[in-house]
Amino acid sequence: MAEILTQQEIDDLIAAMGAGEPVREQAPAVESVRGPSPQREGQRERRVRVYDFRRPDKFSKEQLRTISMIHDNFTRLLATFFSAHFRTVVQLSLSSVDQMTYGEFTRALSDPTVLSIFTLKPLKGNGILDITPAIAFPMIDRLFGGPGQAMEKTRPLTEIEQTVMDRLSRGFLSSLAEAWRNVIELEPRLEAMESNPMFAQIAAPNEIVVAVVIDLRMGEHRGNINLCLPYLLIEPLLPKLSAHSWFASSQREATPELLSNLNHRLAETGVPLIAVLGQAAVSVRDLLGLEAGDVVRLGTRVGGEIDVTVGSRPKFTGHPGTLNGRLAVRIKALAGSEEDEDE
DSSP, X not given: OOOOOOHHHHHHHHHHHHTTOOOOOOOOOOOOTTOOOHHHHTXXXXXXXXXXXXXXXXXXXXXXXXXXXXXXXXXXHHHHHHHHHHOSOEEEEEEEEEEEEHHHHHHTSOSSOEEEEEEEETSOSEEEEXXXXXXXXXHHHHHTTSOOOOOSSOOOOOHHHHHHHHHHHHHHHHHHHHHTTTTOOOEEEEEEEESSGGGOOOSOTTSEEEEEEEEEEETTEEEEXXXXXXXXXXXXXXXXXXXXXXXXXXSOOOOHHHHHHHHHHHHTOOOOEEEEOOOXXXXXXXXXXXXXXXXXXOSSOTTOOEEEEETTEEEEEEEEEEETTEEEEEEEEESSOHHHHHO
């Protein structure tokens, strides 16, 4: 991102252009070891930085870093969303977060493509979510029960395929709203889907937008998810996009609703419960010589108590048995002392 010129530098640049002088970026003069010569000391030329007035930078580096952190979290949320829907290994990584004109963004998209236009209430304006066909068709094939194959030749989506991608795009937008929750509560809404980027005129061609590129790999297929957020859409949020404001808002208070939701999720979390019938130590020689019918003596007596572990920690003691024809264990007491439980 180019640096912002001072008013004096802008005046000098306009004066040089009006006089017809060529504007070139001057390199700093290389001085000898002995120091600057008396002749050059008063004749140093001022450096002029090139600045494109047709494409001003509207986002600072700090704001772009904050947007990058938000969408890095968005990438992790998408990974969880994909794992639940496709039931396969999906790798996602944030590739880049840049500012460019809307015309440059649309020219970089393929035709046809899978492009969704959405709104983010209470913000005014539209955004774009684009999924390249190289990865969109494997997603559709996977959702239809296939292995996730790509099309030999790209084409626009059929009505049934559009319905599938419509539901998938709504899941994307829900993850996007969750990623921005530390800054603002958003209500995303899918407005339309297009296959030709030229039909999605949500902004002027020279308007500055934030382009977020996420690299996605599913099996042997690889593609990109492109997110376009115009400047006018997120302009009300610019004061909140400093690193200090973002980290301060990320520390949410423990409200009763948040604690209740956390307790509910913890109660629904699955943990492994293992009843250890006994243990034995044998040498490698004895292990290699084991045959069918051999008996290995365990360290637990018949009718004695056994350890019941939760995760990898002994938590209870109990007695093995059967219940309705299935193996079972009756919990007798907590394992260890209360001090051990607090460790």
